[in-house]
Amino acid sequence: MSAQSWSEFELIARLTAGLPSREEVMVGVGDDCAVLDVGGRRLLLLTCDSQVEGVHFTLRTSSPEEVGHKALAINLSDIAAMGGEPRYALVSLHVPRGCPLEVLEGLYAGLREEAAAAQTLIIGGNVSGTGGTEGLALDITLLGEIERGRVLTRAGAHVGDTIFVTGWPGESAAGLYSLLYPDYPYPPTACERLRSVHRLPRPRLAEGRLLSELGPQIVTALIDVSDGLSGDLAHICERSGVGACLEVGHLPLSPELRALAAASGRDPLTWVLHGGEDYELLFTVAAGYEATVQARFAAAGAAPITPIGQITEAARGLRLRWPDGHEEPLAVRSWDHFTSPSRD
């Protein structure tokens, strides 16, 4: 049996089943970051993620600088998804034969800029060949920190909690669509904005910190939207042992996303519900605290947040409710970089 018969998550679950642990490992495999208590004032957060040419990016539509930015940004987003602050990065490059030096310098220029903006230091790394002429890859490990008692995981959502999302999920997928199918009469300004969201995602670090300050009694679960809203909501539900119902009429659709959907004849909901690489934050708020959270975000001038549904009993699964009250099951159709066809 080929490994690609499994989703990335099934495969990780199978390979890492029953790994030993110790008491200082507060969160291990299965959340956005591992959480360690190494005896300092704060807890350590650890995450690693890759960007591979032909799987996650192509230099035909992104510059090396943009790829460097994004490779670090997706790891920063994993720190944001625990409520933490990023601190240190290790960068491992896999370089195909014949790769121009300018490409690597461009990647590093993007990495440096993204790191500086997030007050993160690049403290180590490694360079290797790929063994062939393809497959340029960046593997980044990021260390962050978070105060004790402030860690937000995927596992704390309760029945009756309200589901929120930051910003405008689906924009990255719409931007990617316009890059893959460039021949529709897209409105240029909207198109440029959505492509930029796709190429240069902005990790929601400030918003993650706000949620962490509110604490796990109020913000019961948190994840970043990397696989798509439906897929990442499913991760929260699975880890928390709950179900969820999203209100179609409450989902935030940006004007630019609506414009691209209209121009290409696509259903904008598909992008919003199933588009990946948004790096928005999806979180649940204990019943009665919704206004507190909204006031805190407004006072801080943070990203807009939208209540989009409720946590339900596990037996109800994932559901969508339309404005007329009609309900249907919400299928998870995430982009899976592991099993999906190559992007290149």
Next chain:
Amino acid sequence: MSAQSWSEFELIARLTAGLPSREEVMVGVGDDCAVLDVGGRRLLLLTCDSQVEGVHFTLRTSSPEEVGHKALAINLSDIAAMGGEPRYALVSLHVPRGCPLEVLEGLYAGLREEAAAAQTLIIGGNVSGTGGTEGLALDITLLGEIERGRVLTRAGAHVGDTIFVTGWPGESAAGLYSLLYPDYPYPPTACERLRSVHRLPRPRLAEGRLLSELGPQIVTALIDVSDGLSGDLAHICERSGVGACLEVGHLPLSPELRALAAASGRDPLTWVLHGGEDYELLFTVAAGYEATVQARFAAAGAAPITPIGQITEAARGLRLRWPDGHEEPLAVRSWDHFTSPSRD
């Protein structure tokens, strides 16, 4: 200009030149590990290294289990090369299309065994495609710990210090040679042993701890022999601002290595001086403390250590002295996984 016109070390130096730092980063890019003070009782050590199919290994001569063992072992060796204790690992897999599930399960079985032997926990990871049908790769990040004031770097060697090496450098290169050129009449027992050293290197963790306990006043510099004795000695000399002279007559040549050299008509010194992937420890001892270090190793039942030369003025460079007193420059001819031709 192609990136491969540069050695791995030149390329890393160029890409990471002038990176910002902060006071809590006690060692950054350029040693076996980065060293961080995050406020705990001990300091943190961080390192990352990759194993790529066709560059570092081939499944034609190594089993997936052996590759998993080795991928973690080379990172454990980097922790040993600072005197530290390994604690936590993150594992990033790059999986080509069509890769059998059994290969990944074999890799993980090897990783689990190696981690258990080193009391190291696998706490996170990532799985990605490679974008093609080749280039299976493991990228491992390892966290370790070390007591304050006990860190051993490459940078402290002084003129007059004695150079030591653990065990039997060159055995891994000899074992690899016998795998690449299997048709010589090698003595089977010696051949099997050296191939096993190549496939399943044993990181010198206990020896690194002994050196760390002796402390940086006695053990002035430490590195693991991954690039080859000459290349890694050059790293110590460069970082410490010194030269070195190795005594040819003192270099430890194991009986098995001599036997393979005789059978294949190769010069055993080439393997000892320039063979990579030994994962022995190379270190310098302050003048007058040689017997102290040797007694400590003997009392602990640790690996044998051999004094093989002296640290000299930088202007003398790297030199070899023959038993008749004749001296010649020691050329650095490391195996460079980045610029050397593919192994596959």
